[in-house]
Amino acid sequence: MKSKFSHVLMLLGAVLAFVPIIAVDYLLDAYVQYREKAEAQRYVESISSHINSSAMDGVAALRQVIAASPSLCTATFVTNAQEAIEGGLNLKQFLVENLDGVQYCDAYGRVVDYSPLSQPLPVPGLTETMAVVKLGEMDMPALKLSQTFGETRRVSTFVPLLGQSESALNDTLPDAAMMRVTLTNGLSIVTLGDPTGFDRRQSSADYISAQGYAGQFPIKVEYALPFAMARSGYADLDVAFTFIACLASAVFLILNLSYVRRSRVPAFDLERAIERNEIKPYYQPVINLRTGELVGCEVLCRWEKRNGQVIPPGAFIDYAEVTGLAIPMTVSLMQQVRNDLGDLSRTLPNMKISINLFEGHFRDVGIVEDVQAIFGQSPISFRQLVFEITERRPLTNSMTTTSVISGLHALGARLAMDDAGTGHSNLAYLATLGVDVIKIDRIFVDMIKPGTTQVPVLDGLIAMAKDLDCEIVAEGVETEEQALYLRSRGVLHAQGYIFAPALKVGAFKELALALNSASNPQPRLEVVASAAA
Numbered sequence: 379m380k381s382k383f384s385h386v387l388m389l390l391g392a393v394l395a396f397v398p399i400i401a402v403d404y405l406l407d408a409y410v411q412y413r414e415k416a417e418a419q420r421y422v423e424s425i426s427s428h429i430n431s432s433a434m435d436g437v438a439a440l441r442q443v444i445a446a447s448p449s450l451c452t453a454t455f456v457t458n459a460q461e462a463i464e465g466g467l468n469l470k471q472f473l474v475e476n477l478d479g480v481q482y483c484d485a486y487g488r489v490v491d492y493s494p495l496s497q498p499l500p501v502p503g504l505t506e507t508m509a510v511v512k513l514g515e516m517d518m519p520a521l522k523l524s525q526t527f528g529e530t531r532r533v534s535t536f537v538p539l540l541g542q543s544e545s546a547l548n549d550t551l552p553d554a555a556m557m558r559v560t561l562t563n564g565l566s567i568v569t570l571g572d573p574t575g576f577d578r579r580q581s582s583a584d585y586i587s588a589q590g591y592a593g594q595f596p597i598k599v600e601y602a603l604p605f606a607m608a609r610s611g612y613a614d615l616d617v618a619f620t621f622i623a624c625l626a627s628a629v630f631l632i633l634n635l636s637y638v639r640r641s642r643v644p645a646f647d648l649e650r651a652i653e654r655n656e657i658k659p660y661y662q663p664v665i666n667l668r669t670g671e672l673v674g675c676e677v678l679c680r681w682e683k684r685n686g687q688v689i690p691p692g693a694f695i696d697y698a699e700v701t702g703l704a705i706p707m708t709v710s711l712m713q714q715v716r717n718d719l720g721d722l723s724r725t726l727p728n729m730k731i732s733i734n735l736f737e738g739h740f741r742d743v744g745i746v747e748d749v750q751a752i753f754g755q756s757p758i759s760f761r762q763l764v765f766e767i768t769e770r771r772p773l774t775n776s777m778t779t780t781s782v783i784s785g786l787h788a789l790g791a792r793l794a795m796d797d798a799g800t801g802h803s804n805l806a807y808l809a810t811l812g813v814d815v816i817k818i819d820r821i822f823v824d825m826i827k828p829g830t831t832q833v834p835v836l837d838g839l840i841a842m843a844k845d846l847d848c849e850i851v852a853e854g855v856e857t858e859e860q861a862l863y864l865r866s867r868g869v870l871h872a873q874g875y876i877f878a879p880a881l882k883v884g885a886f887k888e889l890a891l892a893l894n895s896a897s898n899p900q901p902r903l904e905v906v907a908s909a910a911a
Contacts, residue, residue, distance in 0.1 A: 430593035820854020
């Protein structure tokens with residue numbers, strides 16, 4: 379197999395050497411894709427950041443006015459509301475109404491003319507709700523940010539979705555481009571340009587596109603430009619690229635021959651294994667330390683070769699992450715988990731499926747689209763998904779990372795920190811990411827020896843998780859002493875060889891259904907799907 383792919387590389391080098399125009403088209407297309415994709419992402423992040431900033435300013439002003447007003451609809455309240463509007467760039471109005479929408483007062487003593495365009499939606503991490511409304515004669519829709527006051531009243535502030543009118547924004551778009559702002563439930567808020575072609579595209583290569591999320595608010599921004607339109611602006615580079623391609627193809631052929639002699643190109647083996655679904659999920663049970671019930675499992679991957687050889691993940695996970703193959707491998711695992719556990723999810727509707735993501739996933743918002751495509755029409759709902767963040771590489775604090783995390787949270791999924799304490803996590807880091815579950819690495823569990831009464835490092839991790847109000851799962855539990863120690867510290871869920879090894883899907887289903895039928899009420903099943911053991 380490796381020899382076959384070596385020959386393919388040699389043939390590819392020869393083709394590029396004698397047909398430079400192919401290289402020209404490919405290189406220029408790749409350059410246009412890279413540059414225009416970056417520009418599209420910057421545009422989307424600019425719009426997303428503006429929406430998030432305006433909304434957060436509105437939340438801050440709403441809280442300030444409520445805190446400074448002992449009671450509503452008084453002179454003090456009106457004065458505070460007017461000062462907030464005068465001091466804010468985007469605030470348009472404050473309104474007090476009851477829960478049925480009957481208006482009591484506002485900042486300027488008149489009826490506030492607005493009509494809702496969406497239902498009020500919760501915002502992860504905030505006590506306020508958000509709704510999209512049409513405010514007066516404003517061309518641009520506005521966000522209505524609301525906070526309950528007592529048991530019968532609601533205080534709201536209104537901020538425009540964007541600082542410009544639709545016509546002004548439309549003038550900034552290139553010809554044939556489109557920009558669309560929607561809620562994460564699919565409700566369209568603002569659409570500039572014609573999205574018909576983008577929605578009906580036959581291939582993702584037909585358009586330069588990008589998407590992002592407005593921080594923690596359930597608002598998605600999409601931008602798309604036909605690739606042909608973007609490509610037409612680079613005609614002047616064709617001649618230069620043709621000359622460069624002639625030189626590059628010759629150099630490529632020489633380097634290719636040298637590389638083939640020195641390497642057996644192992645990447646092809648792993649890539650083909652992913653295509654053939656040779657990377658298989660194995661399921662290790664997770665046990666409730668108080669009741670002994672099965673509460674879930676962690677899905678560990680194994681490379682099952684056609685000759686029967688089974689390769690553990692430690693032999694290829696790091697390589698997959700470095701080469702970028704971890705992304706298609708994760709997609710393959712999600713598809714297999716969907717097929718393996720779809721029927722089981724109907725029997726156990728509270729089943730949680732957790733997928734291990736690598737640092738590279740958080741540099742491309744495409745992972746949110748993958749999750750939507752794989753699980754959108756499956757028996758497994760988004761609320762059953764938990765995504766694990768590995769600690770081996772720290773996440774960059776970028777808009778793209780925030781968009782991925784916000785997008786996953788907006789779908790209803792939860793986030794877990796895998797192997798906590800072994801990498802780059804700290805209290806501030808975990809709080810920033812919005813982690814819901816913390817998994818304690820086995821190296822800390824191994825510190826529990828017979829007769830141990832205190833493990834300061836482990837106890838500190840447990841205390842940190844409790845301070846963050848996170849669920850805790852202990853990994854690598856192998857002795858009764860470890861299980862008892864963890865239980866005494868309030869850790870409810872654990873996994874390890876003391877309970878069971880990783881099982882194939884058939885054996886795991888039998889175990890899950892047997893324990894489910896033996897317990898009353900049904901146990902809560904949490905499935906942790908990861909690409910690393």
